[in-house]
Amino acid sequence: MKYRISHRTRYQYAEPVSLCHSLVHLKPRQGHYQRCLLSQLRVDPWPAVNREHEDFFGNRVNYFSIQQPHEALEVTAVSEVEVTRPNIPDLSRTPAWELVRDLLGDREHPRLATKQIFTLPSPQIPLDAAARAFAAASFTPGRPLLEATCDLMARIFTEFAYDPHFTTIATPIAEVMEHRRGVCQDFAHVAIAGLRGLGLAARYVSGYLETLPPPGQAKLQGSDASHAWFAVLVPELGWIDFDPTNNLIPGEQHITTALGRDFHDVTPMRGIFYGGGSHELTVAVDVNRVEG
């Protein structure tokens, strides 16, 4: 499936900003199942510096700075991405989760040394006993890794309430665990914390999800939004994605922007500005199919 994605972020400041530095993860990365055909970043006002580099995780990062006084900042990323998904593997035929755990922890034969980083706690996903215990219920002895992961995803979907007003980007996992509510980012974090607690490798995926209007209605402009889910590592198969917010294994409707240990590694847009007072933020995302 081919998509054209437009992601517009606008900051309106109460007072002029004299200088602003920003770092964005907005250009989709290339992947096994995804080709980024084009991606453009438009910054208004015109930035004095605008550079792109690849980060530790292979994501595309753009740094820009605006050095003239401005009262609004608008960043628009327009990308065309072609997504192909392989068939979903047979969950029950994946290796027992303990085997994978032992392989990851094998210090004598570090075949998965480069993946080990995704078994460790990270800035926003510290070790959390509650998350580990929650996950452990799905990971019964000898259970195939993906079957157990799928079960974990389903349990998060049913037992956690979707509540965009409860959490912020700084809500710790422990609090999400306690209240059993949050948004996609929190659910991904909960799953990752649980998997890592069991000694497995899990990573955070940020991107978009195509939404379709109810039958017979036209799609509203700007009605989409950015999305997040997680992936678990299966030796031989690679990383398999899971979307606990929607309880499904992502297919062609999930478009990946960036990968990391947690939200902190792939924050879509971060910035430091001088002046400005308070600010108002509006985000509009459109994910549209491109025919042909």
Next chain:
Amino acid sequence: MPLPNAAEVLASPGLVDDYLPLPNCFDEMRPGAGEVRPQWRYLLDALRTLGPAGIEERYREAARMFRDNGVTYNLNGDTKGMSRPWELDLLPLLIRSEEWAVLERGLMQRAELFNLILLDLYGPRDLIKRGLLPAELIDGYPEYLFPCHGIEVAGRRPLVHYAADLTRTPDGEWRVIGDRAQSPLGAGYALENRVVLSRVIPSLFRDSHVHRLAGFFRTMRRTLTRLAPGRDGHTRVVVLTPGPQSEAYFEHAYLANYLGYTLVQGGDLSVRDGALWLRTLGRLERIDAVLRRINSSDSDPLELREDSYLGVPGLVQAVRAGNLVVANALGSGVLEHPGLMAFLPGLCRHLMGEDLHLRDTPTWWCGDPRARTYVLANLNELVVKLAGKPPGRRCVFPAEMDAAARAALVSAIQAAPHRYVAQERVTPSTAPTLIGQRLEPRPITLRTFLCAEDDGYAVMPGGLGRVALATGGAALVSNQLGGIGKDAWVLASEPERQESLLISGEAQSPTVTQESEVSSRVADNLFWIGRYAERAEGLVRLLRMTIFKLSERADLVTTKPDTYFMRSLLEALTHQTQAFPGFIGAGAEARLRSPLPELLSLIADPARLGGLPQTLQALGLAAYSVRERLSVDTWRIVSDIETRLHALTGNPPTQPSQALDELDPLVTSLVAFSGLTQENMTHNEGWHFLETGRRLERGAALAGLLRSTLTPLNSELDEATLIEAILGVTDSTITYRRRYRAGTRVGALLDLVLQDEGNPRALAYQLIALEKLVTEMPKGELAVGRTPAQKLVMKCLTGVRLAEIDTLAQADPHTHRRIILERVLKDLESDLAAISDALTGQYFRHEEQPHSLLRRVGVVK
């Protein structure tokens, strides 16, 4: 610290007879009973020759030099405790040249090894891929900075500076007990130790053929210049410090001065056009290199720790773009992971194809199950370190814990084993140290310093020795820079050849004398130094005069109980200090009747807002913040003032006479301070601000004093006494007497202290000085026309010049107040305040605190 009276011990021919090395320790001086290692003989002979009196004198001299130079180490980061003085043992640690050569080889290898590890970790990460270093150890460590991965660094040695802490095991072998790779501290202290010791015992130093340190600092400069050549062949380097609250601020300032670099804080800098700039007065200066004295993780809130504002937003990007060199490279702190030591032997073989020359302390990283088992079984023999805590603050000694604490430690290790590291407890060697009246063996560690060069590392020949006051090993291994400093002398083996080089010790002038930029923050601080110094001086004068008049009145056995001049003076004091209610607000009447307690409180109560101690404290803080700008002599006066402040608050006067005894020398010190800044400071941009602060303060204080004393019309007798007091406070009595022989009159007083442009204490004089100062200040973007400050000064000066003295001296017949004088003075006061605001707005306005944009961006179900 009690002065050592080493007399008896050292005077006796058997100087070392009483010196008993501790059991099971290597002693640096004495290999066994009755013996002395050969390199110590000359030193011991020299000490004998010096004699007890000589030694005591040298000790005093050294202590005085440290105090005068303001050498401090602020252990707790407490701004109020900034004057914890540095202490140095008179006896250096002596190391033979041949022995040093071996040590040097080991240190160079170790620095190269660490550098290779650093290059790998921020590049290919081959060590992790091959399993030579566990990912948990590195990737879970807060000082491994993912955003810095893949950044190309200038030169082949991103580890520009490295330091190793050494001691000797009981068998005499040197051992590394700790590594410093973040921003190694102590080279400046080592240099200062050397400077002082070589001055205190010059002949001993000269005759001992000691390797000199200056070359090492030249290497530091050369290396930074090579890494960041600058665009016009001139490398602009800044030393980035966390600020005066930092424990080692002295060293930051000292190194900046010695190396000729500008000392800055994060707020002085900003990133523009992908490069780093220093905000100076009215312009931006491009910076080529940063000598980093803040942690890497604090260096950039955009990409690193978001909550730290010690650094500069965009700094990482400036390095990534190749527009800036940071030394050490960002992320070098990962090398301080205590667990790394457990892997060094293998890494050395892998990366360098050889074994470690310098042996490590046996180390176990608990992330490894076998190591963990060993550690938990042998806790009592080990030191346990928690990775992620700053070095020096992370050691615990299970052997000294109670059962509960040990159980807690065991479960903490089991919960997060990869964060714990254990090391064999090392029994450090001992060195002779002057303790009280004796020469005693004390545990010693030696911090050695290395700096990258073209083709390897240069080792500072010597280092920073530290002796623990306690004799146990525990205190030593865990301390930071506590204890007593010790110079380390590497003795040259060929004295004949070295002799000609050793002309005058280490006390050479710095290698570079270029003047460094004045940042807005520095100008701001200098301005306030000027204000506080003047404020303190004016306050002391007024207090002194008030107490003097008060005791005079008491002596006279008052015939007139309602003497108004006293009330006027006391009210002026409250106005001046703004220490309300005082003699004006609620309860003033009672205090006016018995003013002494309030006066004494203003003099000595450190909690009193606007009181003398707070003013002096503020002066000290402002001075400390720009200490690299103040000459040694000026700094000595600051130390003096601080000593007097401590005496004043520690032992507050209870009697007027006692208070006068304390205040007199303070006036002298403050006057000396003013004189030194006037005479010993280059009249550059920085000085302009200091002087402006002083003139503004003096003008405003004088206007305030005249207004509160002269506005009410008093009886002739009272007025005469008041005028006398004002003349005393403004130090104009002599001129007045010479000029106006016919008694005391308000008109004459105003002529002298308001309008006389030749009297340095007069208001008009301050305004003329201000006019010149303000005109000479850098204009920056406001190049056209007069600045707001210039216009205000002009307005004040014109007002004072045009004032009619006779009119001012007239009182209103109805209110019995000099209302015209009052209005003129009030206007002057508010205009002077407006000048201060205008200057602040124009020059000191630091950019607003940067904010983070971060918010959750969109969520969808």
